[in-house]
Amino acid sequence: MTSLPEWMRPPREEGWFADDLDHLPEAPRHTELIDGALVFMMSPQRSWHARVVTTLTSTLMQQAPEGFEVEREMTVRLDRRNRPEPDVLVTRSTFDPDRTWHAPEHVALVVEVVSPESEHRDRTVKLRKYAEAGIPHYWCVEEESSVPVVHVYELDRPTGVYAPAAIVRGTLERVVPFEVGIDLGALVPRKSR
Template identity: 35%
Template sequence: MPPPVPESVLSEGLPGREGASVRETFELFSAVAPKGWRVELIEGEIYVVPPANGEHEEIVTEVVEQVIARRVDRELRNFTGIGLSLPGATDTVRVIPDLVIAPKGSFDDQREWHAPDPVLLVTEVTSTSTAGRDRAEKSRAYARAGIPVYLLIDREAGEAVVCSGPSGDDFGHKSIHKLGTQVPLPAPLGFTLDTAEF
């Protein structure tokens, strides 16, 4: 797992930018990150995440295809690469989920970071570099933001975890399913995800 940005950078700022705040450092890292890399700010820590591998992207694509085919509400759309600005325990959290499902037009503007209000579901597919954050910090952030459903595809554990009923820093309901089985998604999605291809 790549470590967060070194404490020396967070406390002293970037070379030539002494005294830069964590937020300023995050904005600078975001601006200069190579294409395909994600820069996230979670509870005061900056994480630079490399591009995903092929297996990861195959799973994200399979979820997208199933949502398109099975969604009841034809106005729902799949978004990848959307930045969300979420309430943190101490500061704003900035994350880029693997998949966001929201109504058409929810992000029809020029902003880079969006409020979570229209989001109905977020999906994260774990990688060795992100699994710990996907299971803990991101789960808390999504619950705190009131996102109705968090779908965690945990490749390392071989599980799909469906979290719903956000309350405070946690979800009131969590169901765990072995990958390869049928995974029911609650409203507002309301269909079963087939994880046989995962």
């Protein structure tokens, strides 16, 4: 067994802090910080996942009204020890080409496209952490017979947890955080026979 590269060693006994991610140029792309631990996407990304993220980002960009920005794979600094990277996010921030993360109070929607490697984090850990940070909308996109199915959650402010709002197959129509209509079947091409 080879030793860990020096950059993988936590800089302090308490582990990593959110700001440390900006000083790890050797870290692989899509490195997240969850509870002070670095999380890497170790398995290769599937075409299905990449296509859903790309087409969903593009579709939301086309439908977003003025005052909203849509980005993909940008971290959200939830607190000092948590900086997850949603697949897609919608913010009320103005575009800043030097930005490396968003503050949760500027995030209107986070979207996670579930993959085998991330299913536990996407369905439980991130669901809880995004709600605790006050992000009002969360979509968890699952694969069902190669077609996207969206589990829609809205933040219940009095309890501070997400309430399931819908499980959507076919066409996703929402009025929050802005009016959107998405043909989910069109996000991924059908398998050729």
